Amino acid sequence: MKNHFKIYISFLILFGLTSCSKLLEEVPKSQVNKDQFYQNEAQCIAGLNGCYDNLTDIFTHNLFKINEGSSDLAFWALDDADASFAISPANPGVGDIIWTAAYHGVMVCNATIVGINKSPVAEGRKKSLVAEAVTLRALYYYVLTSMFGDVPFYTKEVANFDDLEEITKLGRMPASDTRNYLIKDLAEYAPALPQIKTSLIVGNRVSASLAYILIAKMAMWEKKYDVALPALQKIMGIYGSLQSYKLVDILFRNKNIEESILEVQFAWSATGIRKTTLVAAITTPPRTANTSIYDGVEILELGDKANPSTSITPSDHLIDIFNKYPNDIREKIVMARDYNDKWFNRPSRDNFEGKPWMGPKFWAIQMDNKLDGNNQKVFRYADALLMAAECYNEIGNEAEALRYINMTKIRANIPILEVYPGKQSFFEELMDERGRELMGEYGRKWDLVRWGIFYDSINNTIATENEKIKANLRPYHEFYPIPDEEVFRSKGVLTNDAYKQ
Template identity: 25%
Template sequence: MKNKIIISLSLLLAFFPFSQCSDEVLDINDPNRLSPDLFWKNAEDAEKALVGVYSPLTTIPGWGRMLGAILTIHRSDIVNTFPQPAVNDVGTFNVVPTDGRVNEGWGELNAIVARANQVLANVPEIEMDEDRKAEILGETYFLRGFAHFYLLNMWGNIPLLTEPVNQVEDLFVEQASQSEVWASIKSDLSEAQSRLPQEWAAEELGRATWGAATAMLGKAYLYTEEWSAAAAEFKKIIDANLYQLVDNYQDNFLPETNNNAESVFELQYESSSDGNWGPSGTPNPQRGQAWEPDIAPKGYTSQKSVSVNQWVYDLYMKEQTLSGDVDPRAYATILWNYPGAMIYQDEFSNALTGEDLNKIWVRKYLNFERTSSLTPGSWSYSANNRRMIRYADVLLMYAEAENEANGPSTAVYDAVNQVRARADMPALPAGLSQEQMRQRIRDERVLELALEGDRFLDLLRWGIAADVFEEHPEYRSNSGSVFQRNKHEYLPIPQNDVDTNPNFEQNPGY
């Protein structure tokens, strides 16, 4: 699928979702754009349209950079963002509704939704192989549910678009209740689950599978605290024996071990030195991992970067492995001044000075075959895929849901201990209470999943985001910024959308 998902389709440009608008102002003959009257005719059209739905995932405004780091990782209590106007404002809690980074992430997720609506409305009427049609619809339901999941959890107050935009008036929608959006997400993911295969041929890697849909459905139930339903979905994945933890934890973050046995849903990046900087409607957009410069240590990036907060280091050092060593996940996740530590090709102790020498930095997803985050190559040099859902995460989400539903059962212990055993960490102590197990699972999510994008969403769903930042202002010591309760839980709705849609309300505090 790598050679299919990453292709930019000229007929699926930025305005593709609105290509059926009938308003006279938009009724202009464009010889470079295929009319919808000539499209949606055959299986080839259906396949091309599906590529258009996948397309926003790996652009720089998508998970290539903005959704991959700036709008997710930078907001968490794990990193301590350095101020950089118009780039790091989200992470320093100085973001405003006109922020271009916010608009880019919002735009790519909504592009997925709009294009998915076109596919779901038109592909059922195409005469083609029915099995393949079902798969296309399953992939599309998955992507729409996936996009709405992140829109809802990042912006909170969003419209629920499930039909194509055919009239200009259709653009002036109202925002939906969160319960309505959650119901749609679960419905879409259930539809996807019923249509998708468990695996694809090797050349189709990157397509959504039954496992990806099941994991996202379980995640939706987890986020809405439907514990038994969430546990049941994750248990389906565990019982299917489709995935396994790889022996080497760091293999989940290296390009040479892309698409390994632990990967449930993985974005396929492509190294690019001559692509264009822009969203999925841009001709030949860059589709490499372009957020490495945003997290690389100072001196190894053109950006202001982030450091890692001390509590994360302390958590890694709290326990030793069965062999008496540091948790190996620490070495794969963070950088600090230990004997033999390297930053790219340089010794840590020689590379940094002053306060920087004593800071903790990001290691995960850095590509140490380079000499810095931008040398050699461009922003999109790296083809180090983003593992959006790993089997380790499934095990920890199952343990959380099962613990909340039934307490710290044997099944809970087994799931967490599988993750710990891979890192040679000792099994959890017997006799933990439900509350104690809850905290151990939350800690394990940091040890296993730090810097993979969901930490702020975890804080939000647990209802502790504001508490954490209010109790620990040092988590933003690099910028001196302050988290505002009932504001910074969500990103602002892009100002352009608020200005052009009289039915939209801005999120509180912005």
């Protein structure tokens, strides 16, 4: 069934992969097959499986390098359009990949919602199945609005050429309108989802906590802290005390940990399933050929077949925020100066002041060439707690703001904030704490944009370390341009006004 959705013909037309004549030949067959489906719960679940497929096209090294490796926390010293902010509508970099994958995900979710609603499945069960697709659709739109800002928004099924024509005429809908719609949609359906940890759901499918954290994320974009907090409290009721979750578990190699709200599922096997990403390849120290020696240190568990690319480099800013608390146990997880008490060559240079590598949080055990099958961690419980701290700071509840930020500090073995330092000082500490706790989990750039500090933050951190970034960076880079191909396909309805500056 997953393959059935992958060849859904309207998607092929929407993204220019086949001709109109081919559409007219294949739509009838495609529609007949679809209409004969969704006859029982098993078929509905098979349809839902297709809603997950595009997550592994989005949460990969491509998004990692722009959200984390081109943020205030790290940079990638390569002549790469994304890494050096040389993107444009004509050269959209990974924006083209994300746009296509996310809208494919939206299209599959829309079709699945229609199919399940038409199915003879019992109404009580039907809502929980629809809720799964509704939440995944919201996730795809969360990605789109966070990355591109205002984007076309639709919830109808693209079932024929007329539907396709209608969709291609949609212009940019204000991101705030999209988010407000999705917040209401999720609030309606979240109670129908399993109210348990994601790790307890077979296959790590959508839990209510994913719906609630998406409500909170989008509400915080809109500065609706009173909307975000009840959703975050729902998550807290499910996950309990942060101290019950071990920090060592956050390594990407540790799959489907108890603290995770969303992990995107990857796998690598020499003889079996291969759904891989290259995140480990761009975060691992270089290896000496035919050995298990990585920048001068033997790491047997990484093996002798890995072929790391040029690694993303921690910024001076990331180093500084860890230096603030020397006993922070997250530092050796996120960055690596040594391993098993032996220093890597690069960090040991310049009187042991050389740059550290990205840390074991991102490395893959026995990586084969550049491929790793680590799950990608996108949302964790610690994120929700730090979001709550931010919300309470914004509404002036000093005691609760302190309480929630201190939860991650206690687990990391660093001093808590005993006295509220004022709203702005607290916010600055919160930004640093989110960097220490969540670095690499696909949200840093979007946080900077949401906070309204993207340009200044990048200009004052990695742009001071990389001349190409300094030369290319512009305020409009907070959002990616819609690729020129999509603008052309829309006959000019879609525009990139910011990039005309």
